[in-house]
Amino acid sequence: MGSHVMDNVVAMTGSRPVFGTGERANKLKSTRFGSKLVNDYWNGVFAAKEEGKKVVWYNGTYIPPFFHSHDLVWVHGEAWSAMLAARHQEVGAQARGDQRGYDRELCSYARTHIGQMLIEMDKARAEGGAALEDPRMEAMMKLPPPDMIVNAYPYCSSGQQWDDITYRVFGKKVPMFTIQIPLLWGGRSDAGYMQGEEWHQRSRYVADQLIELTRFLEANTGRKFDFDRLSDTMGYIKKAAELRLEGMEMCKARPAPASFFDWIVSIAPMSFLPGDQNIVDYFQGVKEEITQRLLAGEGAVKNEKYRLFFDGMMNWNKVGWLADKFAQVNACVVAGRYTHMSFWQEPQLIDLKDPILGMAQNYLVCPNNHGAPIMIGEIEKHCDYYEIDGVVCHASRTCRGMTNSQFLIAGSAKKYGRQAMFFEGDVADESFYKDELLNVRLEAMVEAMEAKRRAA
Numbered sequence: 001m002g003s004h005v006m007d008n009v010v011a012m013t014g015s016r017p018v019f020g021t022g023e024r025a026n027k028l029k030s031t032r033f034g035s036k037l038v039n040d041y042w043n044g045v046f047a048a049k050e051e052g053k054k055v056v057w058y059n060g061t062y063i064p065p066f067f068h069s070h071d072l073v074w075v076h077g078e079a080w081s082a083m084l085a086a087r088h089q090e091v092g093a094q095a096r097g098d099q100r101g102y103d104r105e106l107c108s109y110a111r112t113h114i115g116q117m118l119i120e121m122d123k124a125r126a127e128g129g130a131a132l133e134d135p136r137m138e139a140m141m142k143l144p145p146p147d148m149i150v151n152a153y154p155y156c157s158s159g160q161q162w163d164d165i166t167y168r169v170f171g172k173k174v175p176m177f178t179i180q181i182p183l184l185w186g187g188r189s190d191a192g193y194m195q196g197e198e199w200h201q202r203s204r205y206v207a208d209q210l211i212e213l214t215r216f217l218e219a220n221t222g223r224k225f226d227f228d229r230l231s232d233t234m235g236y237i238k239k240a241a242e243l244r245l246e247g248m249e250m251c252k253a254r255p256a257p258a259s260f261f262d263w264i265v266s267i268a269p270m271s272f273l274p275g276d277q278n279i280v281d282y283f284q285g286v287k288e289e290i291t292q293r294l295l296a297g298e299g300a301v302k303n304e305k306y307r308l309f310f311d312g313m314m315n316w317n318k319v320g321w322l323a324d325k326f327a328q329v330n331a332c333v334v335a336g337r338y339t340h341m342s343f344w345q346e347p348q349l350i351d352l353k354d355p356i357l358g359m360a361q362n363y364l365v366c367p368n369n370h371g372a373p374i375m376i377g378e379i380e381k382h383c384d385y386y387e388i389d390g391v392v393c394h395a396s397r398t399c400r401g402m403t404n405s406q407f408l409i410a411g412s413a414k415k416y417g418r419q420a421m422f423f424e425g426d427v428a429d430e431s432f433y434k435d436e437l438l439n440v441r442l443e444a445m446v447e448a449m450e451a452k453r454r455a456a
Contacts, residue, residue, distance in 0.1 A: 020325075023303065023328055023330075024327060025320075025323035026298070026299065026300050026301065027261070027300070027323065028262045028286060028289050028300075030288070031262055031266055034265060034269055037269060037282065038273070041272075041274065042083070046143075046144070048073035049144045054073070054147040054220075055073045055074070055075065055144045056073070056217075057077065058076060058077070058149070058150040059078060059153065060156070060181075061154055061181065062271050063363075064274070064275070066213055066217065068233050068276075069230040072221070078113075080113055080143065082109070082314075082427070085428035085429075086317070088317065090430075092115075093116040094108065094111050096119050097114050100114070104398075104429065104431075105397070105398060106398060107427075109162075109427055109428055110158055110159075111429075112428050120143060120145065146170070148174065148175050149177070150213065152179040154364070157400075163178070177213060179209045179213060181206055183370075184364060184365075184369055184370050186371035186374045187371065193365075193374055193378060194346070194349075194365065203361045204357070206360035207357045207360040209360075210359065210360055214227075231354075234359070236280055237275040237350075238350050240269070240283045243284055244266065244270060244283045244287075244343075244344075245345070245347070247290045248335070248340060251290070251335070252385060254307075254387075255298070256332050256334045256386075257293035257300060258300050259300035259301065259332050260335060261300075261319060261322065261323035261333065263336070264338075266283070266339075267339065267343060271343055299332065301326070301332040303330045306330060306332070306390065309333070309335050309336060309386070309388045310335070310337070310339075310394065311379070311392065311393045311402075311409055312394030312395065312399075313394065313396045315433060316428055317430040326442075331442075334388065335383075338367075341365075345362065346365055375405065376412045379412070383413070389418060389449050390419035390421070390449055391421075392421055392445075393420065394422075396425060396426050397424060397429070410422070419449055421444070423438040
């Protein structure tokens with residue numbers, strides 16, 4: 001290779017990548033509290049039936065406040081698949097999906113969740129079909145079956161089919177409710193980010209469906225929905241979201257005190273965990289640690305030299321691996337589309353006296369839900385704010401919703417003088433990731449960024 005990066009290869013033991021300087025990412029310690037919250041949440045899910053609670057399976061956007069406020073237990077299909085992938089326990093479930101005939105090109109979140117569901121059905125029917133002696137099966141044998149199914153997808157065309165398969169596997173006997181979150185095309189003359197007639201019409205359209213969701217929950221539980229409790233729940237979520245955004249903004253500093261990978265492991269509290277004091281405490285702790293690092297001049301990458309933006313869904317098999325990978329070339333991935341443009345990213349829209357319209361609007365502004373010009377314009381604003389040198393596009397093999405616009409995003413980055421690169425991988429299927437390709441492309445991008453600086 002002959003580059004300054006690969007000339008400095010450090011032999012490392014264990015499973016971490018052998019690359020660059022050998023430095024490890026300096027991860028936030030405060031995020032460890034999130035692991036406890038996630039474990040507590042799943043333990044609550046596993047115990048739901050024994051405690052006589054109704055269970056709703058849902059896919060798509062972050063609608064658990066409605067379930068939390070109605071004393072339901074909720075299972076987020078994507079979160080379950082991501083958790084299995086992060087713990088390297090997904091292979092058995094995906095193999096069961098393959099056995100059923102689902103192609104590997106289908107969404108690996110769906111394949112994992114459906115495969116796990118089939119394992120549960122196998123167990124219930126005592127038909128075999130799953131390798132029950134496999135220790136990886138243990139974690140997959142705990143999900144309670146659904147009493148209800150709710151689908152609430154912006155942008156993704158697979159989600160509705162995924163839930164329809166679930167509906168059919170359970171014999172078309174589980175009541176299902178689908179919320180349509182329409183695309184914001186942005187084609188009208190008055191359209192913009194959170195502005196224009198289209199924005200206001202579709203905000204009301206989604207809000208009306210959310211009110212219908214509360215009636216669906218009432219009909220299937222026999223209990224009246226408590227809107228005051230929804231407001232209380234959203235009070236915690238709004239506060240947590242504000243703390244999260246304040247912490248993100250503080251990462252404009254050089255070196256950035258936290259990285260995209262710290263925000264990735266912070267997604268669960270913001271996406272699907274209960275809306276209570278714990279998530280406020282979590283993000284308060286994160287913000288306090290970031291403040292301490294700012295005062296000490298401590299960065300998420302020890303010798304930060306380059307600042308990157310991560311585009312695409314996370315490769316959940318490789319969170320720690322990738323955090324170290326970029327740190328080893330002195331690159332801090334400061335921000336990303338998935339972390340910085342999703343999950344209650346506009347908390348000021350939420351009126352706690354009547355939160356539903358603001359909730360609908362936060363669901364609408366999911367970054368993939370905009371026409372490309374508006375979405376890419378918002379990405380460039382983040383790149384400008386964080387003074388980004390290059391954009392890294394994770395071309396997730398089975399998540400078209402996040403990858404469809406990436407050539408346009410890369411083109412925009414180059415237009416404004418930033419480097420751009422792609423690497424292949426997937427959200428939950430590790431077999432699509434090729435480490436050698438990322439090494440070569442990352443090395444080339446680092447060299448280009450260095451050459452640009454020397455020429456300046």
